Amino acid sequence: MGENLKYVIVDRDENSRDILKNYLSEIGQPAPEAEFFDTEFAAEYIFNMPQGVVFIDISDYPEKSLNLIKSIKERRKDIVLVALSNRASTDVIIKAMRAGAKEFVTKPVIKTEFFDVIEALKADLQNTDTKESCKIISTFSNKGGIGKTSIAVNLAVELAQLTKEKVALIDLNLQLGDVATFLDMTPPFAMDYIADNIHSLDESELLNTMSKYKNTSLYVIADPLNIDKSKEITAEQIKNILSALKKTFSYIVIDIGTNIDSKTITALDMSDLILLIAIVNLPAIRSMQRCMELFEKLGYEKDKIKLVLNRYIENEDIKATDIEEVVKQKVYWKIPNNYLTMMSAINKGVPVNEINPEANIAQNYMEFASKLSDYLITQKLNKNYSTRESINL
Ligand SMILES: Nc1ncnc2c1ncn2[C@@H]1O[C@H](COP(=O)(O)OP(=O)(O)OP(=O)(O)O)[C@@H](O)[C@H]1O
Ligand SMILES: [Mg+2]
Numbered sequence: 001m002g003e004n005l006k007y008v009i010v011d012r013d014e015n016s017r018d019i020l021k022n023y024l025s026e027i028g029q030p031a032p033e034a035e036f037f038d039t040e041f042a043a044e045y046i047f048n049m050p051q052g053v054v055f056i057d058i059s060d061y062p063e064k065s066l067n068l069i070k071s072i073k074e075r076r077k078d079i080v081l082v083a084l085s086n087r088a089s090t091d092v093i094i095k096a097m098r099a100g101a102k103e104f105v106t107k108p109v110i111k112t113e114f115f116d117v118i119e120a121l122k123a124d125l126q127n128t129d130t131k132e133s134c135k136i137i138s139t140f141s142n143k144g145g146i147g148k149t150s151i152a153v154n155l156a157v158e159l160a161q162l163t164k165e166k167v168a169l170i171d172l173n174l175q176l177g178d179v180a181t182f183l184d185m186t187p188p189f190a191m192d193y194i195a196d197n198i199h200s201l202d203e204s205e206l207l208n209t210m211s212k213y214k215n216t217s218l219y220v221i222a223d224p225l226n227i228d229k230s231k232e233i234t235a236e237q238i239k240n241i242l243s244a245l246k247k248t249f250s251y252i253v254i255d256i257g258t259n260i261d262s263k264t265i266t267a268l269d270m271s272d273l274i275l276l277i278a279i280v281n282l283p284a285i286r287s288m289q290r291c292m293e294l295f296e297k298l299g300y301e302k303d304k305i306k307l308v309l310n311r312y313i314e315n316e317d318i319k320a321t322d323i324e325e326v327v328k329q330k331v332y333w334k335i336p337n338n339y340l341t342m343m344s345a346i347n348k349g350v351p352v353n354e355i356n357p358e359a360n361i362a363q364n365y366m367e368f369a370s371k372l373s374d375y376l377i378t379q380k381l382n383k384n385y386s387t388r389e390s391i392n393l
Helices: 014-026 039-048 062-075 090-099 111-127 148-163 191-197 203-209 227-232 235-248 262-270 282-297 320-327 339-348 360-372 377-387
Strands: 006-010 034-036 052-057 079-085 103-106 135-140 167-171 218-221 251-257 273-278 305-312 331-336
Touching: 006 014, 006 039, 014 111, 034 039, 039 052, 039 062, 052 062, 062 079, 062 090, 079 090, 079 111, 090 103, 090 148, 090 360, 103 111, 135 148, 135 262, 148 167, 148 218, 148 251, 148 273, 148 305, 148 339, 148 360, 191 203, 191 227, 191 235, 203 235, 235 251, 235 262, 251 262, 273 282, 282 305, 282 320, 305 320, 320 331, 331 360, 339 360
Parallel strands: 006 034, 006 052, 052 079, 079 103, 135 251, 135 273, 167 218, 167 251, 273 305, 305 331
Antiparallel strands: none
């Protein structure tokens, strides 16, 4: 964070504005450029301020304050937003994140926590120029019909909505993939065209060739319409496409499917995280074990593989802990069973949060996306999440 970074505080409570000012001064940061009682007065100033950090209290008038966060985020990519609230439920934190807050601080603000936030923001702002910030996340299993596509699609949509950063969603089921169907899209160009032209497409042409999902920052590459074209795509082309996308996108989500061939292995090699999907039954657990053996042969670090249980029902005969014992790895995430919402989403060609954002599965996908995103705020959300006793079915 540069020496002359600007701070602004928007908070109705004078006392809590004073606390923040004191803390800033204690760690040698400059006094805020401005402080506001009201969101309306604040907006005009913040839209025109230099790069900086804005603290916005969302306790009293959450809707107004979240709207302010949203409109700043839309106009000013160089401003970091920190939400403050006297309520720190998962719901409040997720709303703040979705609006565009980078951090969340619970009120009354604890000094050490505030210092940690400032340190984290410093590190984050310093890294933005140099880090390779793209994260590739794949969904895989050697079993069919267990939710690989549902998970890839819903996570990709959530990541885009949550982070507002560019997210690519790629269908590597090159023969008869269904990512585009799940989102009711008919992309004019598919993987075959992009594979053939990847060397000559510049960044904006690449974005124009991919299909933008509604009014979001999600871009999709679907499987070829013609099966013969699928066979012509090479592993080298997949590598080139992923390398090119990494320069533009913050997240790439790949629905790998069930096939193991040179193309899918290339994608798995290049993935930062492989979500190994299973449902809780014996055949699925055995196949999970076989996949783990395969990944070991491929030389992947254990940390790269994340076990995800789909259609999870609490208190079934086989427990998550039984699976952990067999597979010798912790379960990373559980997605609840919710057939009605899922089917309705697939039939309508929309993500589950469009069917019902309050449904357990929609909430779960939001929390999952936040866990996978690099947002600093996520750590807090996940702390909240892990203190819950069980997934709410
Ligand atoms: N959490 C869930 N709760 C209930 N049903 C689910 C859930 N997730 C997925 N399903 C259902 O499981 C079925 C298979 O899902 P999906 O097509 O995503 O699996 P897949 O692993 O991609 O399948 P394939 O191997 O054929 O590509 C769908 O009918 C979907 O509705
Ligand atoms: Mg599928």
